Amino acid sequence: MEKKITVLPGDGIGPEVVEATTNILDEVAEQFGHTFTYEYADIGGIALDREGVPLPDKTVETCRESDGVLLGAVGGPKWDENPGHLRPEAGLLGIRKQLELFANLRPVAGHESLNTSSSLKEEVINGVDLMIVRELTGGLYFGEPKERREEGGEEAVVDTLSYKRSEIERIVRRAFDLAKVRKKHVTSVDKANVLESSRLWREIADEVSEDYPDVTLEHMLVDNAAMQLIRDPKQFDVVVTENMFGDILSDEASVLTGSLGMLPSASIGSDSPGLYEPVHGSAPDIAGEGKANPLATIASAGMMLKYSFGMIAEATAIDEAIQQVLSNGFRTGDIAKPGEKILSTDEMTAEVVKALQTAAAKS
Known part of the structure; x- marks a missing residue:
């Protein structure tokens, strides 16, 4: 080939x-x-x-x-x-x-031979095997407007968190497809208690889950997910989330392997x-x-x-x-x-x- x-x-x-x-x-x-x-x-x-x-x-x-x-x-x-x-x-x-x-x-x-390289306890990270699925082309990193401007006579700045239904559905569906051949568990991470974009994200995740009856869907707020990733990472199989949350969580996950x-x-x-x-x-x-x-x-x-x-x-x-x-x-x-x-x-x-x-x- x-x-x-x-x-x-x-x-x-x-x-x-x-x-x-x-x-x-x-x-x-x-x-x-x-x-x-x-x-x-x-x-x-x-x-x-x-x-x-x-x-x-x-x-x-x-x-x-x-x-x-x-x-x-x-x-x-x-x-x-x-x-x-x-x-x-x-x-x-x-x-x-x-x-x-x-x-x-x-x-x-986790690599068993590297367990001691992590700052976490060996019993926490031994056996960790998860996949973070991050949406990559939408959200705050690409939304418009994205600019500095003047408001009320002082400097201001705006970043826009924007998603279309189709963008959310395709990444969530990709996560479910991966979960089907893994441990059949999807954790959808959002900030639905604050963000309208997250509320739509959660609704779509629920809708997509109906097409995957053999896969369990769990919703988790991003601040809790950040804590759980360190406290009990073995609870996760496939984690799906929007662009910025995924950027941060996946870097945080490096501590589980000892190094980026x-x-x-x-x-x-x-x-x-x-x-x-x-x-x-x-x-x-x-x-x-x-x-x-x-x-x-x-x-x-x-x-x-x-x-x-x-x-x-x-x-x-x-x-x-x-x-x-x-x-x-x-x-x-x-x-x-x-x-x-x-x-x-x-x-x-x-x-x-x-x-x-x-x-x-x-x-």
């Missing part, structure tokens, strides 16, 4: 973790008889420096012509003072919108190529130092193999290789305990390659 992958290295540690991941994809391609070709394009701060915009038109076109998109990270202090439309993050929001990637899937699964460097994500739509990226940011403080943890990006590539290419065995091979590397005690700085040997980005990547090769030799 031949697949074309658009690679968007981005900023900070993005190029490092993306390079590590293409090495893993090359190993998978060799073992399973595939051909992966890579087309590179700019997004975020590097695109601002080179093209004057965070998302050049040619980047969008390259992504549309591919089978899947692998992204590193965007952002950094160099561009912090830019106006909103000229910040690196505008490129990330833009590519999601341009490709109509309305569903962000963020799996949070362990969390992958997939952004998918209906007909367009999916976008796969780690949850972590660009970490400019360690960029270029070989300290970045590549595992979240590698796991994101595994999600690409699964969700965009239908390569289930290949995706499983990557997941199992990551588990094996962690079980063998290999650590980057973000997940290492005091006294443990710390591997560089390249060294950790090499260990994943070895794990893939060892598994292939045994099969």
Whole structure:
């Protein structure tokens, strides 16, 4: 099978973790008889420096012509003072919108060998396996008007939280579809006691649930969900929520795995190529130092193999290789305990390659 992958290295540690991941994809391609070709394009701060915009038109076109998109990270202090439309993050929001990637899937699964890396008690996080499904193209991040203006002689600001019924229904339905092949439980997170948008969200979730009689639906206010995610994360299976709530909750969930460097994500739509990226940011403080943890990006590539290419065995091979590397005690700085040997980005990547090769030799 031949697949074309658009690679968007981005900023900070993005190029490092993306390079590590293409090495893993090359190993998978060799073992399973595939051909992966890579087309590179700019997004975020590097695109601002080179093209004057965070998302050049040619980047969008390259992504549309591919089978899947692998992204590193965007952002950094160099561009912090830019106006909103000229910040690196505008490129990330833009590519999601341009490709109509309305569903962000963020799996949070505990690695037993990393339980002690989390600040939470081992009995709380052991066995955690949940999926956060975040609506990605609506809500406060995209609503209009979004502006600063004058009201009554003083500076004011407005952001708009806007959703259409169809936007809510499609993300809720995606969550139920996922729950059907998991533990058959959906937690819909909202703020229905305050927000009209949440009240509509809750109504639609109830309506959709009628089409899935074998899936249990639970409603939970976002403040309670934030607490429950830390207090008792094993109660969750599939969590579905709007854009901003999902952004915050999925980052909070990183404490369950010990580090943001362990969390992958997939952004998918209906007909367009999916976008796969780690949850972590660009970490400019360690960029270029070989300290970045590549595992979240590698796991994101595994999600690409699964969700965009239908390569289930290949995706499983990557997941199992990551588990094996962690079980063998290999650590980057973000997940290492005091006294443990710390591997560089390249060294950790090499260990994943070895794990893939060892598994292939045994099969």
